[in-house]
Amino acid sequence: MLILRNLIYWLILVISLPIMFFMGLPFMLLPQGANKVGKIWAQCMLWCLKNIIGLKYEVHGVENIPTEPAIICAKHQSGWETLALQDIFPLQVYVLKKELFLIPFFGWGLKLANMIAIDRSKGKQSMEHMLKQGIKRKQDGLWIVIFPEGTRMKAGERGKYRLGGARMAQAFAMDLVPVAHNSGEYWAKNAFLKYPGTIQVRIGKPIAHTLGTEAELMAACENWIEEQQTQITGQGPCYQKM
Known part of the structure; x- marks a missing residue:
């Protein structure tokens, strides 16, 4: 049954992309229109994950989300967080590799949403x-x-944190909001199957962009995220102890 539920989810995803793209195209031409359409699509996919796969999530630290726009510095383990962060936080753009713009419908939507391509x-x-x-x-x-690790990491792994987020924080006078989660334990890196369960998401207090040097700012973010990871890692079926 798990395979069948996953097939249904993927079928909905593939079919919904062009439908959402063409139906939302007039709105995408408005300021932040593509971001709003993308948020709606992400919420639809999260609904499907919850009601078809049985994959839910809990968020702790919502009270830490500031009222002013900030830089969300998150762990990256699967495609799940690219959906969930849109539901948890206000309208946003992602820092991503420019090759993603080439993906039909999905990539075109990213480009219309003015994602930061590198x-x-x-x-x-x-x-x-x-x-x-x-x-x-x-x-x-x-x-x-x-x-900040630059790529998806397997559940339980820790990559090298790069300074790009801290550099933007100081250049734009925007605080960093650290986010830890264990999505990779239910939706493994590059895996077809997604498993039922409850992903844990933890949002930390904003880290002031005036804290110190770029290295000190990113170290504070990394230390908080990785400390939280030790507390929520090892709960899902895809976790393999190193």
Whole structure:
């Protein structure tokens, strides 16, 4: 039955993408329209995960979400958080690799939503481009999501935290909001199957962009996230003890 439920979920996802894209296209041409359409689609997919797969989530620390736009610095273990963060936080854009824009419908929607695209092969130039795009998104009143480890990590793994989030925080005078979760224990990296259960999400208090150097700012964010990870890791079926 689990395989069948997953097939149904994937079928809905594939069919809903072009439908949502074309139905929402007129709204996507309005300011932040694509972001709002994307949020609705993400909420629909979360509903499907809950009611078809049985995959739910609990959020702790909602009271820590600031009223002003901030930079969400989150753990990245699966595709789940790209959906859930849109439901948990206000309208946002993601820092992502530009190749995602090439994906039919999904990538086109990302481009219309003015996501912050980077070319990892261009090094310093890529960082400058990210900062230039990011300040425009802040001026539009959008939050910014960045995965500081740069790529998806398996549940229980810890990657190298990069300074991009801290650099944006200081350049844009935006605080960092750390987010820990264990989505990879129910939706493993690059896996087809998603498992029923309850993902734990923890939101930390904002870390002031004036805290110190870029390295000190990111270290504070990393330490909080990884400390929380030790408390919620090892609960789901996809977790494999290292």
